[in-house]
Structures are given as structure tokens and as C-alpha cells.
Amino acid sequence: MTVPLGFIGLGSMGMPMTQHLLKAGHTVIVYDLDDAAVNEAKADGAETATSPADVAGRAEIVFACVNTPQALIDIVLGENGACQGEKLRVFVDLSTTGPPTEIEVAAGLEGTGITLVDSPISGGRRGAIAGTLAVMMAGPDAACEEVKPLIETFGKNIFRIGDTPGQAQTMKVANTLMASTASAVTAEVLVMGVKAGLDPNLMIDVFNTSTARNSATLEKFPDAVLPRTFNLGSMHAIVLKDLNLYLEAARTVDAPTILGPAVVDMWEESMAANGKTADNSTIVKFLESKAGVIVGSE
Structure with missing residues (x-):
């Protein structure tokens, strides 16, 4: 018999992960400030709670997926x-x-009998819906092994980063900088190429069979930019939050940051033009407006 589970945070990522746990036959007790999201989860078979404490009073293992550091501190x-x-x-x-x-959260839980597993995810809403997320884990062996089968309901690639909370977060923000840099530079060179008279579809084909291949050229731009759907399911405000967390992590360990601030500046300019909730694939749009071209077909 499986233990009751909790899930706090039913946003664009949390909801599909909760649904995967429910489909796998688990009892899931949910909490979110958004009543509509709670009602959707309830319709899918979840039980509801009135607070994070209520969730933790009924579930032995609780997952959380929230947007900000302060939100995590508050719910824990x-x-x-x-x-x-x-x-x-x-x-x-x-x-x-x-x-x-x-x-900070790990320190706050000391002496409570509650073990923290640091386990950020990557793969966006598409990955959450498909159950193919990459998941990074850091924490004690026993806790990580206990929750791994649960994480496998929504994660395809699970990586054990270390034993100490914070290590998986370091890995995640490093991944964010690399992925966001790939998207930014791909947008810039495609706009330049189109302005110079090149076919963006052909450019992508060349990149993907050469040394310029990256996550943006392989999937993001062919799927969301060239067809002008702009529907990756991730938004500017979240990527900028994560990029700034990378810079904070780098400062904490006194590591050089040369390219990182420039990438942050580019995403901030894009957000100013497109809006906080704009899909991340729209980063190409503010460059198009500067160049007077369109990448793809409208």
C-alpha cells in the first residue's frame, strides 16, 4: 500500500506532475492559492487541503513546485x-x-524529523505533460531512493547530483544559463541571417548538422518560432528569475560571470518588449522589430 502524497503548487508544471501521480494510482492531497487549479486537481481525483500544514498533516511525502524562493520559504x-x-x-x-x-530551508527543518530532497526539474511544461522531465536530486540516500519511483511518474532522466541540499539547485541554474544562452544566440543569428537574405529553415538545417547544434536549434525554434506558434509553455519572468539565481550562485562561490550578465540583459530587453508572461520563444520578436524582418512564416 502506497503512502499518501502531497503536492503544493498547481501551476503550469505542478498540475501535470500531480496528474501523473494520480494516474499512477497514488492518493494525492493538494494545495494552491488558485481555487480553479485546486478544483481541476480535485476533478482528476485529488484530495484538497486548506494549507501547507494541512497537507503535511495528512501526507508522509510532500512535493512542491512554486515560482519564487520566498514562496518556498513560506510554504515550508x-x-x-x-x-x-x-x-x-x-x-x-x-x-x-x-x-x-x-x-536556508534545510537548516529550518533541522530537528523536525523532516528530510529535504532538493530536486529541481527541467524540460518545461511540454516535458511535464509528457512525463519526460529531467530531474536533478540532492539529499540523503534513503530519502532520494524512496522518492525516486514517484519522480519517475513524471521524470524520464533522473540525476543524483549529491547528498547536500543546494547542490541540485546549482546544477539547475547552470543548466538554465546554458539553455537560455542557446535560445538568445539562436534568435540573434537567425535574425541576422534573414536580414542578410538567408532562409531560416535552411539555417536551422545547417546548424543541426554542424557544430552549432543546440537545444534551441533542435526543438525550440523549429517547433515554436519558424511556424510562429510561440507555444513552448514557458515564460520570460520565470527564466529571468532563474538566470538571476544563477548569478547569485556564482557570486556566492566567487566564480567569474562574464557572459551571464549579458544574457540577463538580453532577456530583460525581450521581457520589456514582450511582457512578463510572454512565451520564451518570443525572444526573437524584439530582435525582429529592430531588424525589420520576420523569422519564419506568419
Whole structure:
């Protein structure tokens, strides 16, 4: 018999992960500030709770996927936080909150009998829906092994990064900088190429059979930019939050940041033009407007 599970945060990533757990036959107790999201999860078979503490009072393992570091601190350590739940044994943070926040939460849970598993995800909403997310894990062996089969319901590639909370967050924000840089530079060179008279579809084909191949050229631009659908399912405000967490992590360990700030500047300019909730694939649009060209076919 499986133990009751909890899930806090039913946003664009949390909802599909919750649905995968439900489809696998688990009892899932959910909490979110958005009543509509809670009702959707309830319709899918989830039980509902009135607070993070209520979730943790009924579930032995609780997952969370929230948007900001402060949100994580609040739902775990705040008033009516999960740390007050009498049944909770393992708290799994699927959010991207950065190493310092994860370390702070781990310290706050010391002496409570609750183990923190630092387990951020990558792959976007598409990956969450498909159940193909990449998942990075850091925490004690026993806790990581216990939750791994649960994570496998929505994660395809699971990587054990280390034993200490914060290590998986470091890996995640490093991944974010690389992926976001790939998208930014792909947008820039495609706009330049189109302005110079090149076919963007042919450019992508060349990139993908040569040394310029990357995640943006392989999937993001062919799927969302060239057909002008702009529907990757991720948004500017989240990527910028994660990029700034990378810069914070680099400063914490006194690592050089040369390219990172320039990438942040480019995404900030794109967000100013497109809006906080704009799909990340729209990063090409503010460059198109500067160049007076369109990449793809409208």
C-alpha cells in the first residue's frame, strides 16, 4: 500500500506532475492559492487541503513546485507551513529556488524529523505533460531512493547530483544559463541571417548538422518560432528569475560571470518588449522589430 502524497503548487508544471501521480494510482492531497487549479486537481481525483500544514498533516511525502524562493520559504517554514505537519517525513522541492534558499530551508527543518530532497526539474511544461522531465536530486540516500519511483511518474532522466541540499539547485541554474544562452544566440543569428537574405529553415538545417547544434536549434525554434506558434509553455519572468539565481550562485562561490550578465540583459530587453508572461520563444520578436524582418512564416 502506497503512502499518501502531497503536492503544493498547481501551476503550469505542478498540475501535470500531480496528474501523473494520480494516474499512477497514488492518493494525492493538494494545495494552491488558485481555487480553479485546486478544483481541476480535485476533478482528476485529488484530495484538497486548506494549507501547507494541512497537507503535511495528512501526507508522509510532500512535493512542491512554486515560482519564487520566498514562496518556498513560506510554504515550508512560514505560518501554517509544511514543517508543522505531524505526518510529513520527506519534503521534495521541485522548484528552482537557488542554492542559498535551499540551504536556508534545510537548516529550518533541522530537528523536525523532516528530510529535504532538493530536486529541481527541467524540460518545461511540454516535458511535464509528457512525463519526460529531467530531474536533478540532492539529499540523503534513503530519502532520494524512496522518492525516486514517484519522480519517475513524471521524470524520464533522473540525476543524483549529491547528498547536500543546494547542490541540485546549482546544477539547475547552470543548466538554465546554458539553455537560455542557446535560445538568445539562436534568435540573434537567425535574425541576422534573414536580414542578410538567408532562409531560416535552411539555417536551422545547417546548424543541426554542424557544430552549432543546440537545444534551441533542435526543438525550440523549429517547433515554436519558424511556424510562429510561440507555444513552448514557458515564460520570460520565470527564466529571468532563474538566470538571476544563477548569478547569485556564482557570486556566492566567487566564480567569474562574464557572459551571464549579458544574457540577463538580453532577456530583460525581450521581457520589456514582450511582457512578463510572454512565451520564451518570443525572444526573437524584439530582435525582429529592430531588424525589420520576420523569422519564419506568419
